[in-house]
Amino acid sequence: MGILLLIAAVSLYFYIDPQRSNMFPKCTFLQLTGLQCPGCGSQRAIHQLLHGNIMEACRYNTFVIIAIPYILLGWFVEYQSIKHGKCNRIRNILYGRSAIYISAITITLFFLIRNNII
Template sequence: MWIRENKLLFLLIVLLLAFGFAFYYFVDPLSNNFIIKCPFKAVTGLDCPGCGSQRAIHELLHGNFRKAFSYNPLFIIALPYAFVGILFEWFSLKYKFPKTRKILFGKNAIYIVATVIIAFFILRNF
């Protein structure tokens, strides 16, 4: 199991996540100039696929799921997918469920995810 082999790294990841969650809980990205703005949007005026994710995290941590979804629906939909990917890696589920891993994270899945991201970018801007 990945966690047993990398206890220090796992602890560091957990601490960084806790700090990040605390930061985004207390700091509103809309009213704070300390938060880094999207350079892609600054240059082009278009929303990148990640635009709104910081605001969505802030709203999720406050339990405002609808508002979080309105800021970046793709980010909210992608969270469970990313969580499953982390579980597969950390708990060595990729060896227990290789077919499921291939379906969710194989070559075809990469093409599908890339297509969804590109479609989201186009639909949100045009």
């Protein structure tokens, strides 16, 4: 089931450009404040990444591109923890209290820098 959803998502991004399509939702935060949230541009960034345009993807949302390896590692570790009971130490590092604080600070800094607030 998960693989089918992944195939559907990849197909969607290869055949529908979020830059030109009206089927993708607009960011409510951007429309209300004029500021880009940390997720703004992520659809376009992933679309560009799937097409091999790394620099263009980074132009839309650098944070998402940098976060992808962390997310994939998290999924892998979670799978190993559930299925085999392994990787619990790494899982605690990835999802522990310190990781939450580091993630929150990083996302906040990205938001502030991207909107030229600091």
